[in-house]
Structure formats: C-alpha cells, structure tokens
Amino acid sequence: MHRIMLIDNDASNLDAMREVLGDQDFGAIEAYSDTAQALRRAGQCRFDVVIAGCCAGGEMDFARQLRRLQQQAAMVIMTSQCDVGVLFEAINSVGVLRVFTKPWGCDALCEAVAQALIQREYSARLERMQDLVIDQQRVIERQADILLRLEVAHPGIISAA
Numbered sequence: 001m002h003r004i005m006l007i008d009n010d011a012s013n014l015d016a017m018r019e020v021l022g023d024q025d026f027g028a029i030e031a032y033s034d035t036a037q038a039l040r041r042a043g044q045c046r047f048d049v050v051i052a053g054c055c056a057g058g059e060m061d062f063a064r065q066l067r068r069l070q071q072q073a074a075m076v077i078m079t080s081q082c083d084v085g086v087l088f089e090a091i092n093s094v095g096v097l098r099v100f101t102k103p104w105g106c107d108a109l110c111e112a113v114a115q116a117l118i119q120r121e122y123s124a125r126l127e128r129m130q131d132l133v134i135d136q137q138r139v140i141e142r143q144a145d146i147l148l149r150l151e152v153a154h155p156g157i158i159s160a161a
Contacts, residue, residue: 006029
C-alpha cells in the first residue's frame, strides 16, 4: 500500500486534498498543517509521495529537511506564488518532481500523485536492480577467488580447459 504525506498550513486545503485523493484510493494518506509535526513523522516512517504546500523563502529549508528524511519519496510542491529562483532550487537542489499552483484542480492533483507514484515505483525497481547487481558482483568475486586458489594449488587446471 502506498503512503502519502500532505503538508499545508491551510487546514481546509488539507481536508480537500485528503478527500480528493481518498476518493481515488491512492493509499494511506496522512495530513499535517504543522511543519514540525510533519518532520517528526517523516523521520518515523517512509512515504512514497510527499505533497508540500511550501515554496516561499525559508520554507525551502523545510523542503530540504524533509528531503533528507524522505530521500526515496517523490516530492510535489504546491504554491500560490513563487519566484523562478525558488522553483529552480526546489527542482535542482531538493529534487522536487513536480510543482503546481494553488488553487489546484482535482485532476491536476490526482495526475501529480499518479505521476509521483509511477516515478517512485521506477526508483524502487532501480534500487532493487542495483542491489541485485551488487550481489552478483560479490558472487563473481568469490568465484574468481576460488578459481585463483585452484590455479595456485593446481597450476594449469583452469587454462588447460
């Protein structure tokens, strides 16, 4: 089951997002209007998608802290106003997948979450593939070590074949 974290200082916006996303059955949804509480929770469990209503000034520090705690999560930022420099920072430094504006539409929100879940699934597959490659590399190294010891103990045994 997917886990989605919603963060916004506007409680009515949180309620609306939770209702829209809940109707789509994207998974478990947790909503926070307090950033400190959201950071505490982010340190306790993994989320697949984080949607944060932040983009102004010091709130990028919050986004960076959140990213450190939720490195694997696909992040979406919602903003009512934001300068281009902050958007670049959100995308390039924090790794935000998508930015969209308030007021938001139901379709845009659902599309953002669907896209984020797809991206998260691809990332999870890539992580599993990297782990498999590392495991295979260890097997190959052990086999090479065994072959080397055989060759030392019995010269020509490997090259004779």
